[in-house]
Amino acid sequence: MKNPIRYDWRALVAAAIVCSAGISTAAWAHGAKHDAADLRPELSFGRSETYDYEPPAPGSYRLPPIKRAADGQVLDTSGRSRDLRALMDGRITVFAFIYTRCNDPQGCPLSLSLLYDLQYVAETDPEIGDSLRLMALSFDVVHDTPEVMAEFAGTTQEPKSASDLMFLTTASPKDLAPILKGYDQPIGVKADPADAFGPYTHQIRIFLIDRKGWIRNIYSLGFLDPRLVATDIRTLLLEEHDRVPGG
Numbered sequence: 056m057k058n059p060i061r062y063d064w065r066a067l068v069a070a071a072i073v074c075s076a077g078i079s080t081a082a083w084a085h086g087a088k089h090d091a092a093d094l095r096p097e098l099s100f101g102r103s104e105t106y107d108y109e110p111p112a113p114g115s116y117r118l119p120p121i122k123r124a125a126d127g128q129v130l131d132t133s134g135r136s137r138d139l140r141a142l143m144d145g146r147i148t149v150f151a152f153i154y155t156r157c158n159d160p161q162g163c164p165l166s167l168s169l170l171y172d173l174q175y176v177a178e179t180d181p182e183i184g185d186s187l188r189l190m191a192l193s194f195d196v197v198h199d200t201p202e203v204m205a206e207f208a209g210t211t212q213e214p215k216s217a218s219d220l221m222f223l224t225t226a227s228p229k230d231l232a233p234i235l236k237g238y239d240q241p242i243g244v245k246a247d248p249a250d251a252f253g254p255y256t257h258q259i260r261i262f263l264i265d266r267k268g269w270i271r272n273i274y275s276l277g278f279l280d281p282r283l284v285a286t287d288i289r290t291l292l293l294e295e296h297d298r299v300p301g302g
Contacts, residue, residue: 105280106280106282106283110280110282110283110286111286112286113286113289113290113292113293114289114290114293114294115290116290117290117294118263118271118272118287118290118291118294119271120265120269120270120271121269121270121271121272121273122269122270123268123269123270124140124143124148124150124237124238124262124264124268124269124270125139125140125233125234125236125237125238126138126139126140126237127139127225127230127231127233127234127237128225128226128230129142129192129223129224129225129230129234130201130223130224130225130226131201131221131222131223132201132204132205132208132222132223133201133205134201134202136226137223139192139223139234140268142188142190142221142223143188143190143264143268144266144268145266146186146187146188146266147186147187147188147263147264147265147266147288147291147292148187148188148189148190148262148263148264149169149170149173149187149188149189149190149261149262149263149264149284149288150190150191150192150261150262150264151166151167151169151170151190151191151192151259151261151262152166152191152192152193152194152235152238152240152257152260153166153167153191153192153193153194154193154194154195154198154199154253154255155193155195155198155199155203155204155207156195156198156199156253156254156255157252157253157255158251158252158253159252159253161276162252162253162257162259163253165259165276165279166191166259166261166279167191168279169261169274169279169281169284170189170191170220172281172284173187173189173218173281173284173285173288174189174218174220175281176281176285177218180285182292183218183285183288183289183292184218186266186288186292187218187288188218188219188221189218189219189220189221190220190221190223191220191221191222191223192223192224192225192234193222193223193224193225194231194235194240194242194255194257195254195255196224196225196226196227196228196230196231197228199224200224201224203224204222204223204224205222207222208220208222238260238262239260240257240258240260241257241258242255242256242257243255243256243257244256258275258276259274259275259276259279260273260274260275261273261274261275261279261284262274263284263287263288263291265291266295271287271291272284272287
């Protein structure tokens with residue numbers, strides 16, 4: 056049986072990509088019938104109505120460690136049990152919580168659009184591509200089984216990415232609970248489980264984690280500019296080479 060959110064997510068992720076990149080309504084109307092991946096090569100990540108500023112130069116600032124990234128047991132799309140931190144080790148990681156039943160364009164599709172934006176950056180910048188790990192963990196673990204996440208990945212994931220976008224879940228709410236607590240990620244259940252936008256509420260919190268497992272930045276709604284996140288990644292790479300002032 057096919058995942059019922061399949062085509063909703065294709066449209067919602069594409070719409071979120073368009074909004075974050077500042078693509079015109081006419082361009083969106085032209086591209087709406089295509090996959091989110093079809094829009095990817097057209098994006099330039101320049102200044103837009105959504106992000107009307109110029110990001111700082113990489114290495115012109117520091118990103119002090121915030122806290123250690125939490126560990127936990129997760130399942131990949133094959134159902135294999137993995138250590139969350141072990142999947143991150145050795146890579147600069149951008150980590151997001153999502154769930155596949157989310158139909159809110161200002162929710163999970165917007166988070167996923169940032170991951171796609173960063174995939175595109177990785178494809179055009181080999182240093183970032185060789186260093187980056189992208190991960191999305193579902194918090195709707197009863198519905199989002201490894202089989203559902205595998206189908207979801209096949210629906211939304213761009214093939215042949217320079218970085219590895221991993222879709223993960225957990226075996227039970229008991230396994231999920233310490234991960235949510237470790238990342239201070241609040242989740243709420245809506246009174247109406249048939250809400251058109253999905254049965255859960257949550258704050259967008261996307262984590263930038265360095266190679267040693269330290270959280271270095273947390274991005275919320277309004278700060279999902281791929282230029283900003285890419286600049287932060289490049290700043291961490293410069294820090295590794297002692298090229299950040301004060302490093």
